[in-house]
Amino acid sequence: MTSWYEASARQRIDALADPDSFEEFIGPEEREISPHLALFDLPEQFDDGIVVGRARLSGKPILVAAQEGRFMGGAFGEVHGAKLTGLLRAARQLRCPVAILFDTGGVRLQEANAGEMAIAEIMREIVLARAEDIPVIGLIGGRAGCFGGGGLIAGCCSTLVISEHGRLSVTGPEVIETNRGADEFDSKDRALVWRVTGGKHRYLIGGADLFVEDDGAAFRQAAIEALSRRAALDILVLADEQKRLERRLSRFGAMSEARDIWAALGVSRPEAVPGLATEAFLAEGRHKRENAHDAR
Amino acid sequence: MEKLSFQFQTNRAAGGDKTKTPKNAIVGVVASGNLEVLIERSPTPGECSFEIATAAHGFGAVWEAVLSDFVSRNTAGGLRISINDGGARPDTVALRLAQAVRLIEEDKA
Secondary structure (H helix, E strand, O other), X not given: OOOOOOOOHHHHHHHHOOOOOOEEEOOHHHOOOOOOHHHHOOOOOOXXXXXXXXXEEOOEEEEEXXXXXXXXXXXXXXXXXXXXXXXXXXXXXXXXXXXXXXXXXXXXXXXXXHHHHHHHHHHHHHHHHHHOOOOEEEEEOXXXXXXXXXXXXXXXXXXXXXXXXXXXXXXXHHHHHHHHOOOOOOOOOHHHHHHHHEHHHHHHOOOOOEEEOOOHHHHHHHHHHHHOOOOOOOHHHHHHHXXXXXHHHHHHOOOOOHHHHHHHOOOOOHHHHHHOOHHHHXXXXXXXXXXXXXXX | OEEEEEEEEOOOEOOOOOOOOOOEEEEOOOXXXXXXXXXXXXXXXXXXXXXXXXXXXXXXXHHHHHXXXXXXXXXXXXXXXXXXXXXXXXXXXXXXXHHHHHHHHXXXX
């Protein structure tokens, strides 16, 4: 068992793909580094914090992008974003599914305009790919979680896989605390952070589709399952999604604590949820969670 | 950023069948107290060259000592080594260099 949370971007690709099948595009030897970081006298990384390329998964071709959360929090800069945009364009030309291994705090502040543009371009490319029925799946279980623009991109994916360690949201805990104060959200309260953004809660409210152990082999199996799901994004899916979100808001909109939501879902002993091991959690949550239909 | 470069002469060329081993290898990430090491094969088997970009200024002598030690202990000839450093300690640098050489000498076929 290898921890997905502890692994580097390259180790995650090795755990996901068939052995020795990965071929990198624009690898570190091409030194396609950020044009902005030197202006701020900040360290650069040769792959700009994202590894992209093609591989095989269960013998079938797949395009893969893996963010390195330890380099600048896995944040999107100009080159980092362009590598993912290019990969998604290739996916449409090749009619090949894509797996995005998220590990990001969002846009890199030192190249904010370029980073925000990249987020928008990536979202558009995912929508275009899905309109052509090409699956774009997201895997979330890294150190940096999946926040900011990364959360928006994840929301566009056809299927999301998450582990308990994974966190998914747009505005991250520290940002809420900075803007609204610790009374609004205490980012040092780890249990609170996980109850609100963590994998178990996201799975229970239907924000993620598959819940897995923090393990490379488990993510690989879930990715295979995710790729077999419906990817199309059309007006019917959007109408279903709208209904689903309205229902979620009417059921839980007045609640301010995740445990109340879990209780409303019918989860027995909601206070025990954070401590449950994967098997026990899935046994309890699988049939009670919010999203039982296929809106995504 | 401080940019440093060093060249060392060595008669111990890096091992591995060049048709089977990777053309380059990368280990580590650029983070606080960490570094990335990119190793590429160069056409000069008797030389090992280093290009370093480091966030910690004024440690040229320490780098020279760590790299010299690395070249004398490993088969580093014919390698071009590029480093992006986030302020790693000498032992971390030595570890990453050893990992990277092992990776480029590894027979993947």
